[in-house]
Amino acid sequence: MSQDVARKPYRPGALEALSVLLVLLIIGQRWIVGIFDDPALQTGATIFVSIIVQALPFLVMGVVLSGAIAAFVPESFWKKALPKNPALAVPVASCAGIALPGCECASVPVTNGLIARGVTPAAALAFLLSAPAINPVVLASTFVAFPGEPMMMVARFVASLATAMVMGWLWLRFGKSEWLRVGPRGHLIGSNSWHTFRLTATHDFLHAGGFLVIGGLTAAILNVVVPQDWMDSLAAQPLLAILAMALLAVILSICSEADAFVASSFTQFSLTAKLTFLVVGPMVDIKLISLQAGTFGRGFATRFAPTTFVLAIVMSILVGWWLFR
Amino acid sequence: MRRDVQAIVLILVGGAVLRISLGDAYLNYVKDNMRIWLILSGAALVLLGVLALIDVLRKGRAAGAEETPHDEPHEHDDGHGHGHGGPRSAWLLLLPVLAIFLIAPPPLGAYAAARDATNGVQPREAKAPPLPEGDPVPLSVSGYVGRAVWDDGFTLDGRTVQMTGFVTPNEDGSWWLTRLAISCCAADALAYKIQPLEVEDLPANTWVTVTGHWVPGGGTKSDTAIPLLVVDSLEQVAQPANPYE
Numbered sequence: 317m318s319q320d321v322a323r324k325p326y327r328p329g330a331l332e333a334l335s336v337l338l339v340l341l342i343i344g345q346r347w348i349v350g351i352f353d354d355p356a357l358q359t360g361a362t363i364f365v366s367i368i369v370q371a372l373p374f375l376v377m378g379v380v381l382s383g384a385i386a387a388f389v390p391e392s393f394w395k396k397a398l399p400k401n402p403a404l405a406v407p408v409a410s411c412a413g414i415a416l417p418g419c420e421c422a423s424v425p426v427t428n429g430l431i432a433r434g435v436t437p438a439a440a441l442a443f444l445l446s447a448p449a450i451n452p453v454v455l456a457s458t459f460v461a462f463p464g465e466p467m468m469m470v471a472r473f474v475a476s477l478a479t480a481m482v483m484g485w486l487w488l489r490f491g492k493s494e495w496l497r498v499g500p501r502g503h504l505i506g507s508n509s510w511h512t513f514r515l516t517a518t519h520d521f522l523h524a525g526g527f528l529v530i531g532g533l534t535a536a537i538l539n540v541v542v543p544q545d546w547m548d549s550l551a552a553q554p555l556l557a558i559l560a561m562a563l564l565a566v567i568l569s570i571c572s573e574a575d576a577f578v579a580s581s582f583t584q585f586s587l588t589a590k591l592t593f594l595v596v597g598p599m600v601d602i603k604l605i606s607l608q609a610g611t612f613g614r615g616f617a618t619r620f621a622p623t624t625f626v627l628a629i630v631m632s633i634l635v636g637w638w639l640f641r
Numbered sequence: 642m643r644r645d646v647q648a649i650v651l652i653l654v655g656g657a658v659l660r661i662s663l664g665d666a667y668l669n670y671v672k673d674n675m676r677i678w679l680i681l682s683g684a685a686l687v688l689l690g691v692l693a694l695i696d697v698l699r700k701g702r703a704a705g706a707e708e709t710p711h712d713e714p715h716e717h718d719d720g721h722g723h724g725h726g727g728p729r730s731a732w733l734l735l736l737p738v739l740a741i742f743l744i745a746p747p748p749l750g751a752y753a754a755a756r757d758a759t760n761g762v763q764p765r766e767a768k769a770p771p772l773p774e775g776d777p778v779p780l781s782v783s784g785y786v787g788r789a790v791w792d793d794g795f796t797l798d799g800r801t802v803q804m805t806g807f808v809t810p811n812e813d814g815s816w817w818l819t820r821l822a823i824s825c826c827a828a829d830a831l832a833y834k835i836q837p838l839e840v841e842d843l844p845a846n847t848w849v850t851v852t853g854h855w856v857p858g859g860g861t862k863s864d865t866a867i868p869l870l871v872v873d874s875l876e877q878v879a880q881p882a883n884p885y886e
Contacts, residue, residue: 330642348743363749368737373675526730578828583858595788
């Protein structure tokens with residue numbers, strides 16, 4: 317094998333590109349720092365770094381746990397645990413979301429694997445929607461992010477679970493199997509359980525991390541660019557505020573393990589509007605739509621995402637009206 | 642993304658997290674109770690990266706050049722135009738690393754405070770407990786604003802207080818004694834402002850410790866009221882380790 321390598325002509329690759337990039341940045345540091353003398357840019361940079369720094373421990377905890385589940389929970393477990401009747405399997409799978417402490421990026425490959433192992437798609441999709449929203453890591457971070465508002469955590473749990481179940485039943489009734497394309501899987505199986513754990517955790521972190529950066533960057537730019545009074549006037553109109561927060565959740569694409577901290581920073585918005593942000597975000601956002609289109613096919617994503625979006629808003633309004641009166 | 646580059650990205654991200662959490666720099670971005678989680682997660686990332694690098698070195702350069710297996714079709718450029726999908730997006734993880742190592746963004750200051758049109762938030766309890774003993778009694782800027790604006794200054798009347806904050810220039814040609822309070826990270830920072838009376842001009846973001854006493858007149862029961870402070874003495878100080886309250 318080493319002879320094969322020797323015969324290949326040398327071609328610079330990603331590693332070389334990375335090294336050159338780092339050297340250039342170190343040389344140009346003084347110039348780069350000069351650009352960031354501007355107070356607006358500096359503020360944006362601080363907000364960007366703080367969103368990432370706040371979210372990273374939660375993301376690492378999520379991928380470590382999801383890696384442990386992939387490595388140490390036997391493949392047959394999920395199939396055995398679910399009822400044979402699909403209509404019953406949907407609520408059971410929705411609640412099983414509690415057991416997957418990952419963010420939405422982690423749940424897409426897990427759902428892919430579940431369907432590939434013969435779990436009924438309606439149940440797997442209900443799990444896909446509920447897992448990133450109702451697991452203990454996410455609920456704990458929601459609790460921490462809303463000091464003095466413990467009902468926010470309860471409302472998030474109820475509204476997310478309800479949306480996931482209804483989407484599962486809708487798929488059972490109206491869904492067509494040809495909309496769904498299940499990709500191959502199995503490369504993350506290592507030589508032993510420990511190796512599988514490492515491969516899965518690394519893979520999930522690298523997948524989710526980049527999208528977290530996109531979300532943090534967008535949030536930081538919006539924070540600095542959008543005039544404060546513009547947001548204030550939007551927040552003053554109850555229905556518009558809810559729609560705006562739902563759209564913001566889609567655009568920002570923040571990991572569900574960190575989105576509560578961002579939601580609580582929109583201080584001028586109503587609790588129901590913030591709840592909508594928390595329910596929509598883990599189920600529909602730009603990075604998820606691209607992940608879903610890639611994993612299950614474009615035909616699936618164009619039907620599934622808009623339906624989920626509308627249903628999540630309706631559920632948030634209902635639960636918000638019930639719990640935040 | 643190639644496996645050897647993946648490993649280096651993991652080590653860089655973990656290293657950046659460790660770099661800020663082993664010193665005081667993390668306090669510019671998050672609350673102090675995050676420190677242990679930052680150290681643990683930074684160490685975990687470095688460990689994952691080092692182990693991945695060992696894998697690559699054991700299998701030789703050929704294995705290192707291997708891309709991540711294409712489990713999800715979006716990793717291919719399949720004409721969808723989703724260039725940012727899949728592990729290629731992991732390149733973006735270099736952005737926060739570069740921001741931390743090259744720019745080291747400073748804590749939020751006068752610019753962010755001036756953008757915040759409101760003065761803190763209404764405290765949950767309308768009645769504040771009496772100030773502790775002491776002359777002058779040390780107080781947080783947010784505590785002063787809460788007591789002056791939402792409790793009509795009852796607990797401040799006749800007391801000498803001492804507070805530390807930074808300078809935010811305002812439109813009146815004067816400046817506010819300011820402190821930002823965060824509940825989780827700097828993205829949710831709220832500004833608390835006090836109008837000190839008859840003070841010398843100071844440049845924005847100068848940190849000062851002010852001793853003085855409350856006088857009525859800044860307005861009450863409003864989230865835009867800015868309470869007044871008669872200054873007895875003012876001293877320029879270094880930025881405290883934790884710039885937020």
